[in-house]
Amino acid sequence: MFDALTDRLSGVFDGLTGKGSLSEKDVSSALREIRVALLEADVALDVVKQFIADIKPKAVGEDVIRSVKPGQQVIKIVNDGLVEMLGGNEEAQGLRIDNIPAVIMMAGLQGSGKTTTTGKLARRLKNHDRKKVLMASLDVYRPAAMHQLKVLGEQIEVDTLPITDGQMPVDIAKRAVNAAKLGGYDVVILDTAGRTTLDEQMMGEAAQVAEFANPAETILVADALTGQDAVETARRFNDRLKLTGLILTRMDGDGRGGAALSMRAVTGLPIKFLGTGEKSDGLEVFDARRIAGRILGQGDVVSLVERAAAELDEEKTKRMAEKMAKGVFDLEDMAEQFRQLQRMGGLGGIMGMMPGAKKAKAAMDSQGLDDKVIKRQEAIILSMTPKERAKPALLNASRKKRVAAGAGVHVSEVNKVLKMHKQMAGMMKKMGKGGMKQMAKAMGAMGQGGVPGGQAMDSAALQDMAGKMGSGLPGLGGPGGMPGGMGGLPGLGGPRGGKKK
Numbered sequence: 416m417f418d419a420l421t422d423r424l425s426g427v428f429d430g431l432t433g434k435g436s437l438s439e440k441d442v443s444s445a446l447r448e449i450r451v452a453l454l455e456a457d458v459a460l461d462v463v464k465q466f467i468a469d470i471k472p473k474a475v476g477e478d479v480i481r482s483v484k485p486g487q488q489v490i491k492i493v494n495d496g497l498v499e500m501l502g503g504n505e506e507a508q509g510l511r512i513d514n515i516p517a518v519i520m521m522a523g524l525q526g527s528g529k530t531t532t533t534g535k536l537a538r539r540l541k542n543h544d545r546k547k548v549l550m551a552s553l554d555v556y557r558p559a560a561m562h563q564l565k566v567l568g569e570q571i572e573v574d575t576l577p578i579t580d581g582q583m584p585v586d587i588a589k590r591a592v593n594a595a596k597l598g599g600y601d602v603v604i605l606d607t608a609g610r611t612t613l614d615e616q617m618m619g620e621a622a623q624v625a626e627f628a629n630p631a632e633t634i635l636v637a638d639a640l641t642g643q644d645a646v647e648t649a650r651r652f653n654d655r656l657k658l659t660g661l662i663l664t665r666m667d668g669d670g671r672g673g674a675a676l677s678m679r680a681v682t683g684l685p686i687k688f689l690g691t692g693e694k695s696d697g698l699e700v701f702d703a704r705r706i707a708g709r710i711l712g713q714g715d716v717v718s719l720v721e722r723a724a725a726e727l728d729e730e731k732t733k734r735m736a737e738k739m740a741k742g743v744f745d746l747e748d749m750a751e752q753f754r755q756l757q758r759m760g761g762l763g764g765i766m767g768m769m770p771g772a773k774k775a776k777a778a779m780d781s782q783g784l785d786d787k788v789i790k791r792q793e794a795i796i797l798s799m800t801p802k803e804r805a806k807p808a809l810l811n812a813s814r815k816k817r818v819a820a821g822a823g824v825h826v827s828e829v830n831k832v833l834k835m836h837k838q839m840a841g842m843m844k845k846m847g848k849g850g851m852k853q854m855a856k857a858m859g860a861m862g863q864g865g866v867p868g869g870q871a872m873d874s875a876a877l878q879d880m881a882g883k884m885g886s887g888l889p890g891l892g893g894p895g896g897m898p899g900g901m902g903g904l905p906g907l908g909g910p911r912g913g914k915k916k
């Protein structure tokens with residue numbers, strides 16, 4: 416979502432860090448470019464003005480300009496300013512669901528993704544927070560809406576309130592709260608009706624439901640792709656409903672991101688989650704520091720690790736860790752890594768969260784590397800027999816020919832996969848237990864303030880850490896990690912990889 420902004424800002428930052436010393440004029444002109452970049456990303460004018468006014472005195476200060484790495488210092492100041500604008504340094508705010516049953520009311524315009532988000536939230540509360548959740552649709556105007564929620568509930572295995580025709584929204588809310596009390600539910604999520612535009616009837620009705628249900632959380636679901644309209648919607652809803660938080664949907668889309676950046680500053684409301692896809696697992700906890708890191712092209716390693724942790728099957732991870740500790744890594748393991756990679760959003764999705772992503776992406780593109788290649792490589796491994804996968808040495812010329820025919824590729828492709836496997840297996844062997852230890856250390860450092868040493872912008876440290884994590888964490892694409900011009904990813908296009916020098 417922030418691609419264009421990230422590109423623009425990294426251009427500005429390259430200019431700053433490329434110089435040994437900076438004058439006040441250099442910094443001022445960089446700030447002007449940042450201002451334009453933010454406006455082009457559709458961030459509200461007032462928010463941009465405030466942002467620049469906040470960071471300028473710090474960025475042009477003598478202590479910055481005379482420091483050893485003035486460029487890095489300025490970037491850090493921009494980073495801190497962005498974090499502040501996005502909601503400060505407080506830990507990502509969860510939901511307040513202490514009362515039992517806690518009511519969460521979902522509000523928003525029609526089509527903003529309210530119902531989908533209700534399902535995502537319910538799924539998260541069930542799986543992540545181990546809560547017993549009941550969902551109820553209060554949309555009496557569009558009968559299909561109630562049915563949509565029911566189907567969603569069946570898919571994610573979360574109960575929905577049985578549908579009774581002819582009830583008013585507030586009556587359905589009463590029935591839902593009663594059912595939750597009787598049924599021992601921890602949380603009731605009320606999915607209110609939306610309209611295509613803000614109108615008095617919708618607001619009045621939602622206010623009535625809120626008055627009765629006294630929600631622990633009243634959350635506005637807003638479509639990030641609608642830009643400044645989403646910000647205005649939030650403002651208007653907040654006037655009437657006393658919102659407690661926001662969820663921005665369609666953050667996976669290619670909008671300019673301005674809404675996401677302005678929301679907090681304009682409304683004062685915390686953004687709690689981001690919707691990142693149509694499926695029920697497309698929900699991400701919002702964390703100002705991580706988003707700032709992503710926007711500034713410094714990656715979001717924490718989200719990446721979280722995504723990995725959510726995707727990795729505990730049993731498989733354990734097995735993989737045990738094998739790695741012994742230095743064993745067969746073709747089946749490699750295929751599994753490819754599958755993990757796909758589940759985590761594919762190469763593109765992962766790259767977007769890595770520090771130095773822009774350069775690595777360019778390297779990947781120049782090598783013609785994309786998710787199709789990974790899929791093909793997986794297909795090659797799948798064309799092998801289990802025995803061959805466990806013992807690649809079995810693959811003589813005739814077997815290779817059979818595998819190539821099975822996967823619909825040339826034998827040279829099979830050889831590439833085997834070579835890549837050899838390199839990965841070699842690295843796994845070298846790493847053994849040491850790799851896991853290193854990863855634990857890196858994760859520990861992250862827990863204390865995001866980035867080691869609090870140097871938010873020390874991309875070298877971050878890259879180093881990501882490299883270690885990439886090497887230690889099955890599913891992150893394998894040994895070596897991604898940053899550093901892809902050289903660390905054997906066979907995935909780096910100089911040590913499948914491509915011959």
Ligand SMILES: Nc1nc2c(ncn2[C@@H]2O[C@H](COP(=O)(O)OP(=O)(O)OP(=O)(O)O)[C@@H](O)[C@H]2O)c(=O)[nH]1
Nearest residue numbers: 525526527528529530531609664665690691692693
């Ligand atoms: N790409 C993407 N699509 C989303 C996201 N959230 C919701 N959608 C899609 O947006 C469309 C509308 O979502 P709904 O949940 O039906 O919207 P709603 O606000 O409940 O709409 P009404 O029930 O008509 O009020 C659906 O096709 C969803 O799959 C998201 O985060 N990313």
